[in-house]
Amino acid sequence: MNEVIIKRAIIFSLIFGALIGLISLIPALIGFCLFILAFLAGVVVIMFMKKNEKYLGIIDTQQGAILGGIAGFFASVGFFASFCPMVILISAIFKKYYAYAIPYIIEEALWLFFVIILMVGVMLAIFNAVGGMAMAYIYNKFEQKPENYDARLDIKVDD
Numbered sequence: 001m002n003e004v005i006i007k008r009a010i011i012f013s014l015i016f017g018a019l020i021g022l023i024s025l026i027p028a029l030i031g032f033c034l035f036i037l038a039f040l041a042g043v044v045v046i047m048f049m050k051k052n053e054k055y056l057g058i059i060d061t062q063q064g065a066i067l068g069g070i071a072g073f074f075a076s077v078g079f080f081a082s083f084c085p086m087v088i089l090i091s092a093i094f095k096k097y098y099a100y101a102i103p104y105i106i107e108e109a110l111w112l113f114f115v116i117i118l119m120v121g122v123m124l125a126i127f128n129a130v131g132g133m134a135m136a137y138i139y140n141k142f143e144q145k146p147e148n149y150d151a152r153l154d155i156k157v158d159d
Contacts, residue, residue, distance in 0.1 A: 001063050006070060008055050013045050013071040017078025024079070025086055027098065041075035042068030042128030046135045058145060061133045068132015073125035080117050 017037065024033040036044075046067055049056035059067070084102050091099035105113050 001066060005049075005056060005067075009045055009049065009067050009070050010074050012048060013041060013074040014078035014081075016041060016045060016071075017075035018082040020075070021079040021082035022086065024083055025090065037075060037079055038124055038127050039131055041124070042071040042132035043135045045071035045075070046132055050139065058140075058143065059136050060140065061136045064136020064139075065129045065133035068135070069125040069129035071132065072128025073121045075128070076121040076124045077117065080120075
């Protein structure tokens with residue numbers, strides 16, 4: 001897979017995770033946002049990249065699983081990067097806002113906070129890898145592929 005495609009997927013998933021994190025600040029929507037983050041982040045990133053084939057061309061199921069896993073991990077990192085500081089800020093301003101124990105865990109055990117972020121990121125990467133693989137499978141069933149799109153190139157360079 002191309003390095004540029006992976007970098008774009010990382011950027012898109014960080015932005016998507018940050019947006020989900022900001023929407024999650026509304027307590028009534030946090031469950032819905034965590035469902036989207038856990039199961040649909042890879043699907044949304046792949047669909048966005050496949051839109052008009054601007055950022056992503058034809059992919060197979062293995063590449064879809066890789067992109068879904070990358071999107072899931074970095075979407076969770078983007079989620080925590082936007083959600084946690086905003087929760088600390090809002091709980092400092094409004095004393096009745098539920099802080100989800102984030103200020104206390106950062107104050108007492110910062111190492112545990114980073115371990116939680118890493119483990120949740122790995123878990124969401126696995127879930128989103130399955131979703132990305134399924135999305136690539138669906139795209140492969142319905143896309144029109146050019147003739148010999150997977151043929152090997154035999155190029156000989158004589159110097």
